[in-house]
Amino acid sequence: MKLYDLELSGNCYKIRLFCALNNIQIDIAPVDYLANEHKSAAFLNINPLGQIPVLDDEGVLIRDSHAILIYLAQTFRLNHWLPHSALTQARIMEWLSFSANDIARGPNDARLHDLFGLPLDIDTARNNAKKCLDIMDAHLATHTWLAHKSATIADIACFPYVALVQEGGVSLQGYDNIHRWIRDIKALDGFIPMPGLA
Template identity: 40%
Template sequence: MPVLYSYKESGNSYKCRLLAAFLGVKLDIVEIDFLGDEQHGEDFLAINPKGEVPTLVDGDTVLTDSAAILVYLAGNTTLNNNSTTWWSSDIAEQSQITEWLAFAASWVQYGVFTARAILSFGGPYNGIGTASTEQTLKESQIRGVKSLEILNKRLSQREWLTLERPTIADIAVFVYVALAPMGDVSLEPFLHVRQWIKRLEGLPGFIPIDGLDDPLYRRKNE
């Protein structure tokens, strides 16, 4: 059974758990004390020198990036309903999916991801941190809104991001977008994004993450 090193509130870890739930893939999930910095301990660094979650270990295969894990799980598994995979064997379709994986790793990462991290977890957690937290928050919220504008326009024309069906592109982008209110980036102006979120949440096998229903849960006791 593949082993997934995860932190339950990590959106990137959740992407992998969510896809596994959709696919019916069993994972041995090992929870890492992320806020306690376990990921930088000697034992974990021996597995993933980057000191990051998620990390997937499947035999001799070790993957240390959520996008790579999504490709690996989807590429090796077929859904039960009409044999449609969340990936593709066609290179043109792979390219279209990968374009949205890149969007998640850039626009989303330095937008709503960063705003959520600062306001709900006390730091940007994005590997830069050279500007003041106040300035970083402002810039990430601006980028977050622009990302939502891009997505809303895209989703005004289709139900899913690409290929006219749910793929790992949707999972990769969905998580931090759905959690945007944790970083004080409102989803209210973006009807098509909100409808897309509901469609994905309605798929068989969906599992939640803290913050979807209560974006202020981490700040209530401050």
């Protein structure tokens, strides 16, 4: 399996982290983001959205970090990361959707503005980020993990941009339950960091 990857991308890191936690071997194919390789004709053949990550499993191409997490969990029968019960799968989907929408328009946008200079509305992004943190902290006050009694792909999906939120100028101070959850993820066997994460 090959991952089209950018080291500084939280979306790509979700896949690298999940593979490390589960001893899944993947070849990393770095994409030259600064040179706009992801918008080249060759890459648009791989993903017409011009986005990374993309997984290539023997010619089967899968785009989107959340779709890739589902694919890997199912392919390697990692049922504890994606349990089969209807309610748990619905709970996981709630958080994958939260990651793709709310976290993307909050912590992720704030970081894209501050770290990469994207012309985004930083006040809106930081307000969105704080709403995300409030919602997650309240949830984690009564839940060890986001969607289930043990860690699932929901936790992996939400982890990077929340743990990196300070790179978008938003403090995690006072979000004690999120701090505890971040510590719990970092303590998982096989955890690997990415730049910006201690």
